[in-house]
Amino acid sequence: MKKNLLLLFILVGFVSNAQNVFWQERSTGFLTTSTNETVISYADANTVWIYATAGDGSGDYYQQWGRSLDGGDTWTNGPIDLGNVDLVIGDICAVSATTAYIVTWANASGLTGGVYVTNDAGVTWQKQASASYNTGTDSFPDVIYFWDANKGVTVGDPASGYFEIYTTTNAGANWVRVPEANIPASLPGEYGYTGNREVRDNIIWFTTNKGRIYKSTDYGLNWTVSQSPISDFGSAAVNGSIAYKDENNGLLITNTLQFFRTTDGATWNEEFPVGYYRDFEIAYVPGTANTYVCTGTDPDGIGRGSSYSTDGGANWVDINGFDVTPNDGANSLSFYDPTHGLSGGFTTDAVTAGIWKWVNDASTLAATSFSNDKAFTAFINISTGMLEVNGKNITNVTVFDVLGKQVSNNNFTSVDNASINASNFNNGIYLVKVTNNAGAASTIKVVKN
Numbered sequence: 001m002k003k004n005l006l007l008l009f010i011l012v013g014f015v016s017n018a019q020n021v022f023w024q025e026r027s028t029g030f031l032t033t034s035t036n037e038t039v040i041s042y043a044d045a046n047t048v049w050i051y052a053t054a055g056d057g058s059g060d061y062y063q064q065w066g067r068s069l070d071g072g073d074t075w076t077n078g079p080i081d082l083g084n085v086d087l088v089i090g091d092i093c094a095v096s097a098t099t100a101y102i103v104t105w106a107n108a109s110g111l112t113g114g115v116y117v118t119n120d121a122g123v124t125w126q127k128q129a130s131a132s133y134n135t136g137t138d139s140f141p142d143v144i145y146f147w148d149a150n151k152g153v154t155v156g157d158p159a160s161g162y163f164e165i166y167t168t169t170n171a172g173a174n175w176v177r178v179p180e181a182n183i184p185a186s187l188p189g190e191y192g193y194t195g196n197r198e199v200r201d202n203i204i205w206f207t208t209n210k211g212r213i214y215k216s217t218d219y220g221l222n223w224t225v226s227q228s229p230i231s232d233f234g235s236a237a238v239n240g241s242i243a244y245k246d247e248n249n250g251l252l253i254t255n256t257l258q259f260f261r262t263t264d265g266a267t268w269n270e271e272f273p274v275g276y277y278r279d280f281e282i283a284y285v286p287g288t289a290n291t292y293v294c295t296g297t298d299p300d301g302i303g304r305g306s307s308y309s310t311d312g313g314a315n316w317v318d319i320n321g322f323d324v325t326p327n328d329g330a331n332s333l334s335f336y337d338p339t340h341g342l343s344g345g346f347t348t349d350a351v352t353a354g355i356w357k358w359v360n361d362a363s364t365l366a367a368t369s370f371s372n373d374k375a376f377t378a379f380i381n382i383s384t385g386m387l388e389v390n391g392k393n394i395t396n397v398t399v400f401d402v403l404g405k406q407v408s409n410n411n412f413t414s415v416d417n418a419s420i421n422a423s424n425f426n427n428g429i430y431l432v433k434v435t436n437n438a439g440a441a442s443t444i445k446v447v448k449n
Contacts (some may be wrong), residue, residue, distance in 0.1 A: 021359055022319045023306065025345060027344055028052075028066050028075045028354030035347040039195045040334040044093035050340065051089045051102065052081070055331070055346045057286065061088045061107065065122045069097055072357040073138050079124050088414045090194030091143045093152070097121065099174065103141035103154055113141045114348045115154055131166045131175035133177065139164060142192040143206055143322070144197055153220030155206050157191040157443040167220045184214070184225040187397060190202065195236040200244050207233035207242065213264070214228070217247065225265040231256055243282040243292055251292060251313045253282050261313065275316035276307050281333035281343075288338055291365045295343055297335050304328040306343065309367060313444055321429065321445050327356045338362035378432050378444045385423035387446065389434060396435040401428065422448060 028035070036055035041049050048071065052064040063085065066077040086108035093101045098121045115131040131154055134137040139159045146152035146153030150171045156164035163183050166175035179212070190192040190210045198205040200425065205215045211231045216223045220300060229252070232238040242259075244250035244265075252260040252268060257279050260268040285291040290312040291367040292336040298305050298320070304318035306327045332344035342357030348354075376391025387408075389397050394415050399422075407425065412418050414437045424446050432444045 013230070022323045022364070023325070023343065023356040024359045025325070025353045026072055026075070026355050026357050027351050028345075029077050030064060030066065030348060030354055031348060031349050031350045032062070033347055036329070036331055037066070037355065038331050039092050039385075040332045040342045040355075041092050041094040042101075042336040042340070043096050045336050045340045047094060047097050048072055049091045049092050049094035049100045050079070052333075059392060060208060061085075061250070063087075063089065065092070065100070067100075067122060069096075071340050072355060073252065075355075080116075080122070080125050082125065083112060086107075087113060090141055091197070092195075093144050095146050095148050095149055099129075099149070101144050101146060101152070103144045103156075103194075105140050106366070107140075111141060111209050111367065115144060115166075115172060115175065117139070121363070127224055128172040128175060131168075131172070133159075133164060138183070142194050143197040145204055147202070147219060151219055153216070155192060155214075155220075156198070158186040162186060163214070163223075165220060165223070175224075176362075177416065178221065178223075182222045184223060187212070187448060188306050196233060198242055198244055199251075200246060202245050203244070205242065205244065207240075209234060212239075213242065220365060227254060229260050229268045229270065229334075241280065242280045243284045245284045245290065245312075249312070250284075251282055252384075253277065253279060253294060253332075255279050259313070271313070273309070273314055273316055276305075276318035276320075277309070277313070277316040278305065278307055280304075280330050283333045283335050285335045285341070285342075285365050288365055291338070292334065293333065293341065293365070295327060295329060304330070310365065317443075318445070322431075331357050333364075338365040376434050376442065376444065376447050378434070380422050380425075380446055385421065387420040387422040387425075387432070389415065389418040389420070389432065390438070391434060392416055393437040394434055395437050396433075398433045398434065398435075400431045401426075 001295045016367045030052050034056035035052050037050040037072050038053045050066040052062040054060040055195040058434040066075050068075045087104040088107050089102050091103050099119050101117050112134040114133045129247045140157040144154040146197045153167050162180040165178040168175045187210050188209050192206050203217050209226045209232050214225045230240050232260045239252040248265040250262050259271050262268045278294045280296030295306045307316045309316045329345040335341040339362045343356040345355045368424050376427045378389045380387050397410045
């Protein structure tokens with residue numbers, strides 16, 4: 001992937017990473033070219049379930065499951081026999097190596113979707129009739145989630161006047177519809193999106209075509225709703241992705257690269273972060289203080305990639321600037337912890353590609369950044385040929401090329417401004433690692449033309 005690079009590109013406050021492999025493609029084994037996955041569901045760090053979707057724009061629907069027992073390195077897959085090819089899978093939730101749930105919607109008249117479960121590692125799938133999804137002709141299941149082997153929720157579009165939501169406490173043997181009084185009224189024509197949910201601890205959110213976010217803090221029994229700053233979460237013209245660290249703190253990115261933050265779980269403020277962030281998917285990384293990862297198109301409009309932030313989204317590192325092979329995926333992004341993460345991809349054939357696995361060590365995403373008083377900037381002055389670094393209490397500046405080779409190493413005595421001769425540097429991208437007198441280290445990317 002070739003980019004139009006700016007002479008000066010500033011990134012603030014991230015720990016240097018000596019590795020230059022962050023994502024690696026893995027084969028999901030799906031046969032059809034350009035098959036991808038809309039939802040990636042972890043049961044634990046090693047057990048992951050997906051279902052196949054068409055990534056070629058054909059609009060085709062597949063009835064296939066995929067499962068990994070080693071964190072996404074290798075995959076097995078098989079058919080999901082629903083008895084009718086016009087039942088379309090909308091979401092999947094992993095519970096264990098043998099148990100997973102899906103919801104389906106009807107792509108033809110005379111059919112009803114619903115909840116299906118496998119307890120034999122995908123060999124058979126049984127419909128759980130008590131989540132009826134047939135109280136009206138407008139029934140349309142969207143999402144499903146289980147917190148443990150017994151406790152779960154499934155959400156569908158408004159039917160009989162209100163969102164069709166069911167909860168279970170016995171693995172789906174009995175699903176009970178949530179009373180209308182427990183759910184804020186839907187707007188005229190409002191509906192949810194398949195697979196579009198966010199979960200953190202006991203809290204679950206789902207988004208709608210009216211730009212609203214429904215939230216439950218008690219496993220789906222009671223709900224509130226708030227208006228986001230966008231008008232829709234899933235249309236071709238307007239869409240967005242949300243990620244929450246906890247009940248109150250979350251981020252929202254849009255398909256037009258708008259960026260919003262909430263600190264109370266209800267109101268959103270637009271921000272303008274430093275660095276490359278992207279427009280497809282965003283995910284909080286559990287087990288970190290404030291780390292997020294996002295995927296999508298490059299801000300220069302050429303190709304796709306991924307980025308990460310360790311300070312809650314204020315500053316972003318372009319992973320493409322480090323990675324050997326940029327992540328070109330879409331549709332899905334999920335992290336179980338700082339070591340285990342997966343991103344949607346596209347199959348080349350039955351033995352090549354299909355999903356991206358995070359292979360960088362945990363230190364990158366769990367890194368502690370500079371505090372604000374230690375932030376720095378750097379650029380190469382084209383008039384003097386000097387690399388100018390400005391910050392606070394700088395004690396060392398080390399420069400690497402994009403292959404990780406050290407090209408310069410300079411020590412200082414707690415200075416706020418450092419100048420390094422870059423006249424002998426070849427044209428290209430350089431990674432500048434700066435260390436302060438407290439021992440904290442960060443990197444910045446600069447370009448010499």
